[in-house]
Amino acid sequence: MSDTIFALATPPGRGAIAVIRLSGPQVEPTLTALGAHGLKPRMASVRSLNHDGAHIDQALVLRFVAPHSYTGEDSAELHLHGGRAVVEAASRALIALGVRPAEPGEFTRRAFQNGRMDLAQAEAVADLIDAETAAQAKQALGQLDGRLSETYAGFRRDLLHALALVEAEIDFPDEEVPDNLARTAGPVLDRLIADLRRAIDTGRRGERVRDGYRIVLIGETNAGKSSLFNALIAREAAIVTPIAGTTRDVLDAELVIGGYAVTLSDTAGLRDSDDPVEAEGVRRARARAAQADLRLWVRAPGDAEGTAADYAQPGDLIVATKRDLGKQDLGSDHEVLHISTTTGEGLGALHDWIAARLAKDLAGADFPAVTRERHRLRLVEALSAVEAGKAMLDVSPEMAGDDLRRAAEALARVTGGIGVEDILGQVFSTFCIGK
Ligand SMILES: Nc1nc2c(ncn2[C@@H]2O[C@H](COP(=O)(O)OP(=O)(O)O)[C@@H](O)[C@H]2O)c(=O)[nH]1
Ligand SMILES: [Mg+2]
Structure with a gap:
């Protein structure tokens, strides 16, 4: 189980409001210890926060209950008056109560680990925060929406479809498999090859915008x-x-x-x-x-x-x-x-x-563009594996299968998705081969 973390979510220094964010299993007891009782989830409530007999602030407190939060854990936001002394007093109280200051990116990392977003979306959060031009913000938002992830997921579905056909040929070579692989899996792979090439071509544009x-x-x-x-x-x-x-x-x-x-x-x-x-x-x-x-x-x-x-x-x-x-x-x-x-x-x-x-x-119309070298390298890897697999279809289904599996792993690593074997398990559970 993870520990409970906090961080100042607004820029440091003097301001109208300073927001401290908390996440982890100890959020509720911590709020109670500060005197913030009876908070309804997702409802803003004004509470007087105290610690060790000292008054910290009159704050607006928001509580989120797992898994319905950014991180997927119990979490809360303390909207404090934005003075340095207030923020310091609140931070000291939280540390005294066993809540740890968060590492950079730790809230988003927890969101990824708890399945609230995939890796590409987590990267988009960072990009959106760093965005200084309208084009950068638009691109990051498209990626955060999951549009980029959906593109990658589509590639993976095509790939697994072809892989399933190849696996069927390997496992049941003597069954009545009416079509040869080049006829069945070939067109699926051709389309995938074209899509991957197009995605790789957008990479330069995406990286330049960013x-x-x-x-x-x-x-x-x-x-x-x-x-x-x-x-x-x-x-x-x-x-x-x-x-x-x-x-x-x-x-x-x-x-x-x-x-x-x-x-x-x-x-x-x-x-x-x-x-x-x-x-x-x-x-x-x-x-x-x-x-x-x-x-x-x-x-x-x-x-x-x-x-x-x-x-x-x-x-x-x-x-x-x-x-x-x-x-x-x-x-x-x-x-x-x-x-x-x-x-x-x-x-x-x-x-x-x-x-x-x-x-x-x-200003390509076909957002989302591939935004990072990391993605582009994996796509290039996937493309060459798919091309190799395609060439092997009628030569050796086993080797074609190995190539396609390699391609699937490369794609999975872009979004940090579940292992390829797991996905294959799902695909095969709905695959009615005995028919
Ligand atoms: N008359 C005139 N002189 C210029 C112009 N642009 C640059 N210079 C002069 O040309 C010289 C070299 O300029 P600089 O910008 O250092 O050239 P660089 O070596 O290509 O970086 C300097 O003495 C500049 O003042 C211009 O538009 N008109
Ligand atoms: Mg010069």
Whole structure:
């Protein structure tokens, strides 16, 4: 049996109300010891809380009875007046009564252990609390609703259906099994393979919404990258000088554009350098650009024609800088925007261009997207196992069965669901093979 825990659920410091949350088997005796008697479940009651003869506060108290609570355990909320002294007095009293301060995430962990939510939903709780943009909140809510879990559960149902057909072939090879496996299980697996591929494709989008879309400024030295970086984040974060090779490390800044989180990186100018520090900076610049979702190739008048055109990938943007010094004539295959950080010309257009790109790349209609690398890796694992199993269907049902079982385990680990054998037990209990 678990012990009883408490935590301040509201931000620390002075405020109108501070909420202390409790969960565990000792909640009721603890409330009684504080003088909060006769509480009806789920009804708010005002009670005078006391401990050791000292008055703690006049509080609004809410009690939840297991399993009808967030954690699935007996729990309560104390809505106190939000002063530091009140919260401290209440905390001291709770500790004296044997209630332990909770570890980070412990309430949600208990909710998961008590089957109130699966792992993907528990992750969504964390994401929702961390959400700073509307898109992040929307995505986390979809995951908390169980929409993402339902998607995974659908994959698992298809998989177990196919696995049941394969198991039947293994267990009853001589029975009259009218169809060969490629005909029966094949189409189920084909559909699953297509669905898994689609889900994996949403992964990049889901992760970008959550962690930020990665935009990297890249180009030759003195092209105006750091000036543009500062202009976009509206702050003098990067050092700007006429000296080539000023920026060496990669500089990151978080910003929000068009409602989406963005990580913008300023990098060292690309050039061959004998200085080992600068050479390392250039290596890092290239590495960061290679991983980016969008590269802005920053180019000043007179920069070598090659650089941007050589490295730019489809979808990259060329930003021609120092428009105030004259308009660059670029016979490029890529899209070009002309700007000047000195006069501000073109910066609005660039901002809008980026916002439009974010909307195009991130505002997929088919929520829920896969939001975490952890999920994506398991889905990739499941996909390759399903593909292997499909290839084995008519060669060796035993090997196909092993592959599909592996796929089911990979999927189960995403949501932390029950063991595959348990699910198979359920599937088979309704399977009427003797017919
Ligand atoms: N005239 C003009 N000069 C600029 C502009 N943007 C940057 N510069 C100058 O170009 C030099 C190099 O700029 P910087 O942002 O450090 O380039 P980086 O090496 O690519 O980071 C500095 O002297 C800047 O003041 C611009 O739009 N117009
Ligand atoms: Mg720079």
